[in-house]
Amino acid sequence: MSSAACNGLEGMTLLLLDITMSLDGFVAGRNRTLEQPLGEGGEQLHEWLFRLAGFRAQHGLTGGEENADSGAYAWQSGAGAVVMGRRMFSGGAGPWENDPNAGGWWGEEPPFHVPVFVLTKHPRETVELQGGTTFTFVTDGIESALERAREAAGVRHVQLAGGANVVQQYLRAGLVDELRIHIAPLFLGDGVRLFGDGGPDLELVEVIDSPSATHLRYRVLNREGDA
């Protein structure tokens, strides 16, 4: 059963935010650099992911665990296309920015394996990388990026991957259908805050918990297609 069917929203290509946040609301720590694109302590947010067999396989690695987090990881593996911001693509102002053949911060075989649409102000040719990931650079705004991602996703959903600035733009525009927030049990204290000036009405539809994270799935209410 597709995500759309699960939501009673058959026929729509859903836009699903999927992001990990600290208990105090940050998606990256302070002092982001090329060496440390998630800032101080930011890598710790994703420890729940790093140890999963599914995550490791998606990154071309063997081993890893199957545990309660695997179910929450499966939430994001169903995406048919991904939308992200420029900084999430490049990991900051990296040398990738001007290299027409590089896949940004993500290396030669990025873990997405689907078309990725990168919001940016700088036009650039689409990059095709190993394993099915393409990076297409969209310069005419969030609605255009979403439209193109929806076409590419077909019957699957579109994953809104971040960063915070892009998430806030999509929330303000009322374009997000579901929030999948993974709360890591730690404080970052400062850095990049996920949520800005509010958000839509929510309905909590699923919780998966483990010692590593609490995975919350909220449906956005009052969206087109709601009963």
Added chain:
Amino acid sequence: MSSAACNGLEGMTLLLLDITMSLDGFVAGRNRTLEQPLGEGGEQLHEWLFRLAGFRAQHGLTGGEENADSGAYAWQSGAGAVVMGRRMFSGGAGPWENDPNAGGWWGEEPPFHVPVFVLTKHPRETVELQGGTTFTFVTDGIESALERAREAAGVRHVQLAGGANVVQQYLRAGLVDELRIHIAPLFLGDGVRLFGDGGPDLELVEVIDSPSATHLRYRVLNREGDA
């Protein structure tokens, strides 16, 4: 079995934060007034509580529900004493401030039914109210308030009730043993943020979820008494 026994911290009187937060991290909305002490939208945070039979009984009301949230409500009902800030006591700069017989914002029979220690700069006589609640005003700091609350609590735990400023002081001082955060599925967008400049290392020990809230219980690591 007492909370202390559950934590493997026998012999200590634990300080347990118990507070409800919006998904975007606020414990009260913007524009707090006497009529609306929790600010715009702030009352909605506690809807999970208002409908519970246990909560209603504690407030002298009949009716209400037993549901998944009741278990999380039981977390706070085991306290032997409560610590709170001045504003949480008074609901703002209310007429109660100068009335030596009044119980602040909480009326003639406050719902605590145990000794409450209020952090304030203004000395005032202890107020004894119906149903076992006393308000004692502590002017010599958070450690003194905690010490007095611990004596009053005996074998039970001390509940740190808020507001955010008091919570942040106790976190910075390393005095909190457990965080019990109830995440309401809504955005406030602005107001009083619960967490300030970081916090301790945490271990997620229990999650209770319902459509109304996600109840997270974190043990603070590296505390006196840890293995």
